Amino acid sequence: MIKPIHFLLFFIFFICSCSNDDSEPAAIKSDSKEIIDFFIDGIDTEIDGNIIKIYVPASRELNRFLPQIKSSEKSEVFPKLNIPIDFTNPVNFVVKAEDASINNYTTELITLNGLESITMILKSDDGNTGVDKFYGEIDELEEKIYINYSSKSVNGFKRFDFFPYLDIKMTNNEETIPTLNDIIDISNKNQKLYIPSLNKSYDLIIKNEDNLIERIYLPLTTYGSFSQLASSAYDEFKVGLDDNDYIFHTLKNQDLTNLKPDSILISDYATITPDPSTPQDFSKDVTYTITSETGVEKTRKIRVIEKNIIFPNDTSNAGSVSNNTTWFDRYIATSKVIAITLVNRETNETLACQIIENYETTDGDTYLILEIDEMPLTRSSYYYRCTLEEGITVDSYGGIGLDPDKD
Structure with a gap:
């Protein structure tokens, strides 16, 4: 006879065994595999079925984008x-669903009608163009065109009616x-470019x-x-200067x-500090900061070099050349020149x-007429070694080139 307690334990064991034999139903995996949004900053896009259309302004030079998908x-x-990546040619995207099924999308690049490029050129009435061109940067998002130019170039060509x-x-x-075909007034700071057909x-x-x-x-x-610009000066004078810095020679x-x-002329629409009307100590290099209209700063140094004697060609080696044993020159000095030697x-x-x-003439210039006994056999360049009335001998960068074969 089975005791009641034993029967109860057997029944519970049987029920549990039957329950473990039942298998759990399989989870259902998603088959969704669509691109919902394809976003490129500043570029219009559209998902048309399985085609992703990318509408690119004509002014875009590169078709490289990093989309958010x-x-x-x-x-x-x-x-x-x-x-x-480059979207010039179609790019394929594969969307894989949770259930491993896939869906394919292809991109299509569509160039919009409108402004492709804009350049400021320098042109004459007869159609000739200058060598310098200033390329515009087109911001389609803000609908702005930026053109940075060089006033030095523009003003230089203006002398030739460009x-x-x-x-x-x-x-x-x-x-x-x-x-x-319209001349552009670059002094007008409130200009627009209008495209009537696009109402844009x-x-x-x-600038x-x-x-x-x-x-x-x-x-x-x-x-x-x-x-003179430091770029054209002797090396000794321009140590520590940039090419566009200035050098003065004075007694x-x-x-x-x-x-x-007395006066200072800077680039058009630029600003300068310190104020040029404020006196400065030019016994040492004076630095001015010029800020362009585009906001770019550049420092320019002014250097004054003191000398006992200065000749007109004392700043660079672009001196005069003579094929005569007699020539004239002029100078200013702290005292009169009493003797000169030529140094090769x-x-x-x-x-x-x-x-x-x-x-000395009535206008204050002092002139020398100089003579050598015999012309050198070949062309040679000389500087003047000058003895002054005050009892000193100084070398000047000024001088003469002597060339027996010069016509």
């Missing part, structure tokens, strides 16, 4: 992009205002990128108010500590030289 829940998109025009490229030769308008922002000191004059004792015994420029610039050999005349 949103697909169905629990799906994956291949290839996975982490750098921009003026700025816009070279405008449109996809279907649509009309624009202004047209490519761009802000035309034309000068130069930050130069074009000219500067200091109240110094020299020939006129002569200055010693002047007070340079409290000078201001290459060999340092000396050549005796006599002062035939040394006189």
Whole structure:
């Protein structure tokens, strides 16, 4: 006879055994595999069935994009992009669902009608163009066109009656205002480019990128108010200077500590600090900061070199050449020249030289008539070694080239 307690335990064991034999139903996996959104910053896109249309402005030079892609829940998109890729040719994307089924999408690049490119050129009335061109940057999102130009170039060509025009490229030769035959007034800071057929308008922002000191004059004792760019100076004078810095040569015994420029001309629409009307200590290099209209800063140094004697060609080796044993020159000095020796610039050999005349004109220039006994056999370049009345002998970079074969 089975005891009740034993029967109960057997029944529970039987029920549990039957329950373990039942299998759980399989989970259902998603088959969703659609691209829901295909986003490129600043570019219009459209998903048309399994075609992803990318509408690119005509002004885009590169068709490389890094899209943000949103697909169905629990799906994956291949290839996975982490750098921009070129969409010039169709690109295939595969969407894989959770259940491993796939769906294919293909891109189509569509170029919109409109502005392809814009360039500012320098052109004459007869159609000739200058070598310098200034390419516009087109911002379709903000509907702005930026053109940075060089006023030094524009003003240089203006002397030959070359003026700025816009070279405008449109996809279907649509009309624009202004047209490519209109001179552009670069002083007008509120211009627009309008395309009537598209009813579209761009802000035309034309700015000068130069930050130069074009000219500067200091109240110094020299020939006129002569200055030179450091690029054309002797190496000794321009140590620590950039090519666009300025060098002045003046006589010693002047007070340079409290000078201001007689005048200073900087690039169009640029600004300068410190204020040129404020006196500066020119006994050492003075630095000005010029900021271009485009906001780019550049420092320019002004250096004054003091000398006991200055000749007109004292700043570079672009001196005069003579085929005569007698020639004239002029100078200014802290005292009168009483003797001159010629020193060969290459060999340092000396050549005796006599002062035939040394006189001052009513306009304050001092002239020398110089003579040597015999012309050198080959062309040679010399600088002057000068003895002054005050009892010193100084070398000048000024001098003469002697060439027996010069016509």
